[in-house]
Amino acid sequence: MAKVLMKGNEAMALAAIKAGLDAFYGYPITPQNELPEYLSKQMPLHGRAFVQAESEVAAINMVYGAAGAGARVMTSSSSPGIALKQEGLTYIAGAELPAVIINVMRGGPGLGGIQPSQADYKQITRGGGNGDYYLYSLAPESLQEAVDLIKESFDIADYFRNPVMIAVDGLIGQMMEPVDFEREVPKWDLKPKTWAADGNRKNRKKNIINSLYLDPNDLENHNLKLKAKYDEMRDKHQRYEMINMENAEIVIVAFGSTSRISRTAIELLKEEGINCGIIRPITIYPFPQNAFNEIPESVKNILVVEMNLGQMVDDVKLHVQGRLPVHFYGRVGGIVPEAEEISDQVKKIVGGTYE
Numbered sequence: 001m002a003k004v005l006m007k008g009n010e011a012m013a014l015a016a017i018k019a020g021l022d023a024f025y026g027y028p029i030t031p032q033n034e035l036p037e038y039l040s041k042q043m044p045l046h047g048r049a050f051v052q053a054e055s056e057v058a059a060i061n062m063v064y065g066a067a068g069a070g071a072r073v074m075t076s077s078s079s080p081g082i083a084l085k086q087e088g089l090t091y092i093a094g095a096e097l098p099a100v101i102i103n104v105m106r107g108g109p110g111l112g113g114i115q116p117s118q119a120d121y122k123q124i125t126r127g128g129g130n131g132d133y134y135l136y137s138l139a140p141e142s143l144q145e146a147v148d149l150i151k152e153s154f155d156i157a158d159y160f161r162n163p164v165m166i167a168v169d170g171l172i173g174q175m176m177e178p179v180d181f182e183r184e185v186p187k188w189d190l191k192p193k194t195w196a197a198d199g200n201r202k203n204r205k206k207n208i209i210n211s212l213y214l215d216p217n218d219l220e221n222h223n224l225k226l227k228a229k230y231d232e233m234r235d236k237h238q239r240y241e242m243i244n245m246e247n248a249e250i251v252i253v254a255f256g257s258t259s260r261i262s263r264t265a266i267e268l269l270k271e272e273g274i275n276c277g278i279i280r281p282i283t284i285y286p287f288p289q290n291a292f293n294e295i296p297e298s299v300k301n302i303l304v305v306e307m308n309l310g311q312m313v314d315d316v317k318l319h320v321q322g323r324l325p326v327h328f329y330g331r332v333g334g335i336v337p338e339a340e341e342i343s344d345q346v347k348k349i350v351g352g353t354y355e
Contacts, residue, residue: 021074
């Protein structure tokens with residue numbers, strides 16, 4: 001199949017359909033509205049369920065129910081809407097149910113604005129709701145990568161029996177790019193959903209979907225079981241890209257749209273004789289700590305670039321472990337940093353004039 005020119009939100013919706021999406025539950029919010037709008041037209045044509053719920057809270061609880069029945073289920077929203085879904089997400093994680101959530105991030109806090117942002121990093125990577133739980137979280141930098149990761153994310157959710165978050169910003173949601181929907185993505189070794197409350201009582205006991213454990217010992221054992229799953233994510237399923245690292249004297253750490261812009265920045269720096277590399281987290285949970293063990297000795301500084309006020313900086317500092325100075329440059333309010341801005345910050349650091 002040839003590449004198709006599509007808007008980001010619509011392409012992500014089609015990727016979910018191609019991954020076998022059975023049901024979508026959502027509520028409108030800019031800048032992701034084209035995604036549910038597209039699904040509202042296409043899902044019925046494929047004999048699948050689309051429901052515009054009365055609120056974000058209702059939508060995520062519908063996701064909980066459909067996931068418990070064994071369906072491949074998804075919701076999407078933008079930052080304030082994702083915040084409203086946090087209670088449902090902790091229930092879904094606690095009940096060990098697979099689901100995919102697309103977050104097309106906008107500025108905040110509060111209602112903020114409708115322009116691109118990466119200000120949900122902490123909410124995404126720290127759980128957001130109550131209790132000890134995490135979402136396997138992927139941060140694509142292009143529309144093609146977003147489509148590929150969404151297609152794979154349903155397998156990831158089924159494999160771990162855990163919610164998967166696709167973290168994109170409004171730039172990716174609103175841009176248009178050519179996309180190949182037939183590209184192969186990794187297939188995970190999945191087991192039948194014998195745990196599902198799907199009404200099938202043949203040759204098995206009754207299944208109950210629940211996250212309530214009144215006996216403290218039972219709840220502790222459940223939490224330890226969840227922890228073993230998160231440990232497997234961290235130990236075996238970190239994803240990242242190392243770019244132009246050979247003989248780099250400084251490294252940019254950036255995810256999503258900012259990593260894509262940083263690629264242009266390092267080309268500008270090459271013209272001025274500065275060799276700059278990039279560490280690009282693809283999973284923001286689990287954070288790719290292994291990447292920081294691969295930094296060459298030539299590197300003297302690290303610059304974290306984000307569309308927020310430095311939410312990933314703590315994770316970078318944690319895994320650099322004091323070996324190198326960690327600097328930060330960010331834009332907020334929906335302002336997207338330009339490659340020239342990033343290259344200027346690198347030159348200040350290399351030249352010793354960074355404040």
